[in-house]
Amino acid sequence: MRENMTIYLTMIRAAVLTRLEYRADFVMGIxxxxxLNAGTLATSWVLLSRxxxxxxxxxxxxxFLYNMWLLGHGIRAVFFRHINMLEQFIVxxxxxxxxxxxxxxxxxxxxxxxxxxxxxxxxxxxxxLVLAYHNLGLNWPWWMFGWxxxxxxxxxxxxxxxxxxxxxxxxxxxxxxxxxxxxxLFSWGVVQQYPVDMFGKLLRNIxxxxxxxxxxxxxxxxxxxxxxDVVPWGFLTWYAPVVALILLFLAISMWNYGIKRYQSxxx
Amino acid sequence: MSLFWIxxxxxxxxxxxxxxxxxxxxxxxxxxxxxxYKLWNVLFEQTPxxxxxxxxxxxxxxxxxxxxxGSILNTGEGVHTYIQQQVRMGQITTDLMKPVxxxxxMMARDFGSMITRLVFLLVPPLAISYLLFDMxxxxxxxxxxxxxxxxxxxxxxxxxxxxxxxxxxFKTLDLMGFSFTYFALVRFASGQxxxxxxxxxxxxxVLNFLPFKSVFYTPLAIYNGVLTSSSMWTALxxxxxxxxxLFVVARLIWGRIHNSLIVxxx
Amino acid sequence: MALIEVNHLRKEFKRIIPKxxxxxxxxxxxxxxxxxxxxVDDISFKVEEGELLGYIGPNGAGKxxxxxxxxxxxVPTSGDVKIAGLTPWKDRRAxxxxxxxxxxxxxxxxWDIPVIESxxxxxxxxxxxxELYTKNLNQFRELLELDQFENTPVRQLSLGQRMRADLAAxxxxxxxxxFLDEPTIGVDVLAxxxxxxxxxxxxxxxxxxxxxxxxxxxxxEKLCHRMAIIDDGNILYDGSIDALKSKFGNERTLVIxxxxxxxxxxxxxxxxxxxxxxxxxxxxxxxxxxxSDIMMRVAEHHTIRDLTVExxxxxxxxxxxxxxxxxxxxxxxxxxxxxxxx
Ligand SMILES: Nc1ncnc2c1ncn2[C@@H]1O[C@H](COP(=O)(O)OP(=O)(O)OP(=O)(O)O)[C@@H](O)[C@H]1O
Ligand SMILES: [Mg+2]
Numbered sequence: 001m002r003e004n005m006t007i008y009l010t011m012i013r014a015a016v017l018t019r020l021e022y023r024a025d026f027v028m029g030i031x032x033x034x035x036l037n038a039g040t041l042a043t044s045w046v047l048l049s050r051x052x053x054x055x056x057x058x059x060x061x062x063x064f065l066y067n068m069w070l071l072g073h074g075i076r077a078v079f080f081r082h083i084n085m086l087e088q089f090i091v092x093x094x095x096x097x098x099x100x101x102x103x104x105x106x107x108x109x110x111x112x113x114x115x116x117x118x119x120x121x122x123x124x125x126x127x128x129l130v131l132a133y134h135n136l137g138l139n140w141p142w143w144m145f146g147w148x149x150x151x152x153x154x155x156x157x158x159x160x161x162x163x164x165x166x167x168x169x170x171x172x173x174x175x176x177x178x179x180x181x182x183x184x185l186f187s188w189g190v191v192q193q194y195p196v197d198m199f200g201k202l203l204r205n206i207x208x209x210x211x212x213x214x215x216x217x218x219x220x221x222x223x224x225x226x227x228x229d230v231v232p233w234g235f236l237t238w239y240a241p242v243v244a245l246i247l248l249f250l251a252i253s254m255w256n257y258g259i260k261r262y263q264s265x266x267x
Numbered sequence: 268m269s270l271f272w273i274x275x276x277x278x279x280x281x282x283x284x285x286x287x288x289x290x291x292x293x294x295x296x297x298x299x300x301x302x303x304y305k306l307w308n309v310l311f312e313q314t315p316x317x318x319x320x321x322x323x324x325x326x327x328x329x330x331x332x333x334x335x336x337g338s339i340l341n342t343g344e345g346v347h348t349y350i351q352q353q354v355r356m357g358q359i360t361t362d363l364m365k366p367v368x369x370x371x372x373m374m375a376r377d378f379g380s381m382i383t384r385l386v387f388l389l390v391p392p393l394a395i396s397y398l399l400f401d402m403x404x405x406x407x408x409x410x411x412x413x414x415x416x417x418x419x420x421x422x423x424x425x426x427x428x429x430x431x432x433x434x435x436x437f438k439t440l441d442l443m444g445f446s447f448t449y450f451a452l453v454r455f456a457s458g459q460x461x462x463x464x465x466x467x468x469x470x471x472x473v474l475n476f477l478p479f480k481s482v483f484y485t486p487l488a489i490y491n492g493v494l495t496s497s498s499m500w501t502a503l504x505x506x507x508x509x510x511x512x513l514f515v516v517a518r519l520i521w522g523r524i525h526n527s528l529i530v531x532x533x
Numbered sequence: 534m535a536l537i538e539v540n541h542l543r544k545e546f547k548r549i550i551p552k553x554x555x556x557x558x559x560x561x562x563x564x565x566x567x568x569x570x571x572x573v574d575d576i577s578f579k580v581e582e583g584e585l586l587g588y589i590g591p592n593g594a595g596k597x598x599x600x601x602x603x604x605x606x607x608v609p610t611s612g613d614v615k616i617a618g619l620t621p622w623k624d625r626r627a628x629x630x631x632x633x634x635x636x637x638x639x640x641x642x643x644w645d646i647p648v649i650e651s652x653x654x655x656x657x658x659x660x661x662x663x664e665l666y667t668k669n670l671n672q673f674r675e676l677l678e679l680d681q682f683e684n685t686p687v688r689q690l691s692l693g694q695r696m697r698a699d700l701a702a703x704x705x706x707x708x709x710x711x712f713l714d715e716p717t718i719g720v721d722v723l724a725x726x727x728x729x730x731x732x733x734x735x736x737x738x739x740x741x742x743x744x745x746x747x748x749x750x751x752x753x754e755k756l757c758h759r760m761a762i763i764d765d766g767n768i769l770y771d772g773s774i775d776a777l778k779s780k781f782g783n784e785r786t787l788v789i790x791x792x793x794x795x796x797x798x799x800x801x802x803x804x805x806x807x808x809x810x811x812x813x814x815x816x817x818x819x820x821x822x823x824x825s826d827i828m829m830r831v832a833e834h835h836t837i838r839d840l841t842v843e844x845x846x847x848x849x850x851x852x853x854x855x856x857x858x859x860x861x862x863x864x865x866x867x868x869x870x871x872x873x874x875x
Contacts, residue, residue: 003660010657018645021686028444039451043460047310050317050465055309097641099606102629103658182291189299198309203301263622264608 004107011111012079019114026116033120037070041128044193055198061225062193064132067125068217068224069192072155074121080160082113086167087176090262099263106255136225148224154244155216159187161247162211164255171258187213197231208236212247215240271375289387296338296392303330303460304400319464321493326462328402328491333459333483335393336418339384340425340482342453346373347433347442354436363528370430370521377426403491410489413499417486420506425482427513428453430521437524458484464493478513481506534618536710536742537580537603542612543766544573544598572598573609574766580744582709585736587757588746591855595766596746600714603744604634617709630659633703633741637715640699642687648698649683652705659706666705673701676731693724700731704741711735713745717752729755750848762854769854778845785819786843787827788812792836800830811838 019026041063048059057065089095089109098108129148166183170176190199191207196218207214219236221227228234307330311323318326350373353359365372396402405411432449436442454460457479466474474480485502488494494502547567573595580586590596601607603614605621605628614621619628635641642651656666674680677697682690690698696716703711713732717725733756735741747753753760754774762770770777786806789796794811802822806814817827824842831837 007657010654014643014646014650014654017647017650018643021645025444032444032447036447036451039455042455046461046466046470049467051310051314053313054306055313093636093639096601096606097634097636097639099625100604100629100632100634100641101655101658102626102660108658178288178291182295185295185298189295190302194302194306199302199305203305263606264610 004104007103008107008111011108012114015112015114019116029117030120030123033117034124037121037124040193041066055195056230057195058136060132060135062195063128064136064225065195065217065221066193067128067132068151068155068221069187070121070125071129071152072216073159073187074118074125075152075156076160077115077118077121079114079118080110080156080163081115081118083110083160083164083167084177084180087170090170105259106252138225140224144224151220151240154241155220157244157248158212158216158240161244161251162213164251165247168251168254168258171262183211186211187216191216191218212243215243271371271378273375292388293391296335296388297395299334300331300392300396303334306330322403324401324403325491325493327400329462329487329493330460331396331400331402332393332490333487335389336421336483336486337459338388339381340422342425342429342450345380345429346377346426347429347436347446349373349376350430350433351436351442363525369525370517373430374426377429381422405490405492410492410495410499413489413503414486416503417489417506420503420510421482421486423510424478424506424513427510427517428478428482431513431517434520434524453479453482456480457482458487462488462493478509481509535579536582536617537744538615539579539603540577540613542573542576542599542602542614543571543610544595544602544607545610546570546572571766573602576612576763576766576768578761578768578771580742582742583736583740584759585733585743585757586745587753587760588744588763589748589750589753589760589851590763594764596763597714599763600712600744600746604632604712605629630706631709633706633708633711635696635699635703635711635713635716637696637713637718640687640695642695642698642702644688645686647684647686648679648690651687651698652702655702655705661706665707669705669707670701673704676734677701693720693727696720696724696728697731700728704735707739708741710742710744713743715746715748717747717749725749725751732756750846750851754847762851764855774847777850778847783818783820784816784845785824786845787815787817787824788841788843789815789828789831789837790839792838796835798831798834800827803827
């Protein structure tokens with residue numbers, strides 16, 4: 001464990017040095033991220049300034065929901081954005097090199113890159129969460145802020161683990177991009193900006209059980225916004241970190257299985 | 268003109284080659300349709316009076332079609348991403364050496380991919396949506412005619428917008444940062460997700476000032492019957508004006524870039 | 534016991550055979566018809582410690598696939614490999630500490646950061662002690678002139694420099710064995726010479742066992758004590774280069790420059806390979822004749838100005854072996870297209 005951590009950190013250092021080579025993109029990228037998210041929020045604003053609420057969620061509650069998602073997404077984007085590109089790593093032979101080294105392949109793969117766009121996501125989401133907190137007149141007990149940090153990390157893990165799980169199919173088929181893209185639609189197309197309770201049972205179950213993206217923002221938000229008694233599944237609000245750990249376990253198992261298959265099939 | 272078809276057909280075949288992607292993409296489109304369907308149903312149940320006389324089927328039709336047209340007239344990938352790629356790889360000169368006008372060539376490529384997407388990504392999900400949901404069908408021939416013309420003009424307008432946006436890459440090589448902005452702007456100002464009549468009054472002058480209203484709002488509002496007779500003709504003529512205006516500007520800008528490219532030797 | 538022992542190694546790849554014809558696109562979505570392609574058929578050999586083995590063969594012969602099995606990247610379909618007592622794919626971690634690998638086609642360094650930074654990462658990954666790291670680095674700086682470019686990002690290096698950096702990277706942790714898959718690909722003549730000198734030096738002074746693949750026969754001639762020729766996944770020849778020459782190359786060439794060209798004779802036991810200006814190339818079997826026999830017989834009719842005897846070139850011998858191996862059987866899978874499932 002300790003050894004893996006040392007290796008991971010050394011590799012991250014190299015990855016940061018790599019990014020610094022492309023400093024010019026940094027500012028443009030961050031601004032772009034701000035505008036992109038502002039655009040989505042503006043649409044919600046237009047909608048809610050006309051309809052007051054969406055299935056019982058006010059504009060600022062939606063802002064909170066959205067930025068909970070963005071925070072987790074941003075953290076994962078900083079460190080694990082490249083897991084979507086496993087396919088390329090395999091095709092280009094980078095993965096073969098990883099296998100010729102004595103360190104754990106997953107650690108080597110995860111430590112390979114960092115990305116600055118996520119930094120914009122994180123900054124914006126923290127700012128917007130503070131705004132939402134004030135506009136909603138929330139008043140949390142102190143431990144709730146600690147819980148928010150736990151949730152932010154667990155959201156990042158949820159998204160990362162689901163992606164890793166799906167992308168590990170690259171080891172079997174070399175093509176996983178389309179699959180990952182479609183699955184992530186349940187993330188940015190569904191749970192990101194809509195309260196899950198407005199959808200039918202099937203979709204709710206998909207984002208809770210099959211591709212549990214709803215644990216990135218919807219379920220955790222229930223307790224932050226004092227909504228856990230409004231819906232019958234309010235108790236799930238506490239389970240996000242557990243779900244994250246289970247997903248991580250599944251993802252690592254799938255990864256290990258995938259590597260075995262890769263080593264014997266070569267594709 | 269026959270060259271136009273050659274480039275179009277090539278682009279059609281390239282796109283229809285991705286098989287597995289096709290099924291997954293259809294599934295993705297259906298998911299998005301379900302999401303907007305549910306969204307408007309919920310809102311309509313809550314406060315039907317906020318819709319200002321527009322019926323639920325009309326609204327669903329707008330939203331579903333908006334989603335689908337969004338997948339054929341899109342800002343995520345198109346002539347601008349192509350230009351950027353070619354510029355970055357230093358291959359734009361091979362395009363310039365082709366015996367066709369660059370703009371015509373780009374339009375042909377874009378047309379091919381638009382038609383592919385229309386056939387594969389618009390028609391099947393639209394048919395399924397009609398089976399599943401209560402949606403309006405434009406019955407009057409005039410409205411159908413208006414919609415088809417509006418859609419065609421919308422494609423041309425978005426093409427020129429994308430084209431000019433792509434030209435930025437001649438200056439910057441990279442569009443990354445800008446493309447987020449562009450993407451967000453078009454999505455917000457075109458009324459693809461929320462119809463423009465629902466936007467607050469303060470925003471209306473700005474929306475009218477941008478060409479994006481003509482891209483999504485006009486065909487959609489004609490289809491679902493919000494724009495009728497005289498307002499329809501006004502909207503169509505506005506589109507035509509935008510089309511011509513953008514064409515002239517695009518030509519001018521391209522002419523300049525082209526000249527400077529020749530001078531610098533690529 | 535030999536350092537590397539390979540026994541009946543075999544690797545098959547499964548490929549999906551695409552459907553053609555009616556609705557092929559749709560039928561391919563659940564198509565599972567596979568075709569088994571044998572990349573490595575049945576390979577056995579031993580390498581002793583300190584040997585320098587050249588591994589050659591035409592494109593698609595199975596060289597890279599063999600190396601991937603020996604380095605633990607791929608698990609073979611059947612057969613066994615023991616390297617320093619370990620099975621590469623089973624004891625992958627321990628095994629990787631014993632080996633250094635360079636794939637000439639692709640750098641193993643971080644593309645955008647200075648070479649020295651990549652080395653630092655490798656130091657951590659391989660847990661190289663400080664003194665060893667410094668010692669090795671200093672030695673490579675000297676031998677490979679790394680200091681010229683160690684602070685330059687890899688993407689800005691020339692191919693020759695990149696190869697030097699890659700070689701150093703593969704040797705930092707003092708591996709017992711070095712696997713080089715086309716280490717001289719795309720490198721100019723001078724830089725090649727330098728890489729060869731380095732490999733030789735490392736082999737001599739550190740006793741590193743080297744297994745390298747190449748398409749350049751010069752690499753083999755200048756470097757290797759021994760070579761293995763492989764085609765269609767089987768070993769066609771395994772032995773020293775001199776032995777290969779005497780086994781297959783019993784033809785010698787006599788190059789004669791005449792004062793009274795053109796050459797008019799037709800001596801039994803010789804073959805005219807080519808004539809150019811005043812010179813003529815005569816091939817003869819050296820088991821039947823000696824060069825002086827032929828020279829004397831020519832001198833009876835011509836005035837000889839100058840003459841040299843050419844050894845058979847390894848290149849042409851190898852070419853003959855490749856051709857021989859192909860003429861016999863048809864490659865069974867030549868027309869099987871590969872399905873791209875995207
Ligand atoms: N992952 C794979 N899946 C399917 N077939 C493969 C795979 N890797 C290699 N092959 C096939 O195995 C055969 C041997 O390939 P290999 O790369 O070992 O050849 P090579 O001797 O290294 O050739 P070259 O000199 O061109 O590098 C080839 O026919 C190749 O197409
Ligand atoms: Mg090879």
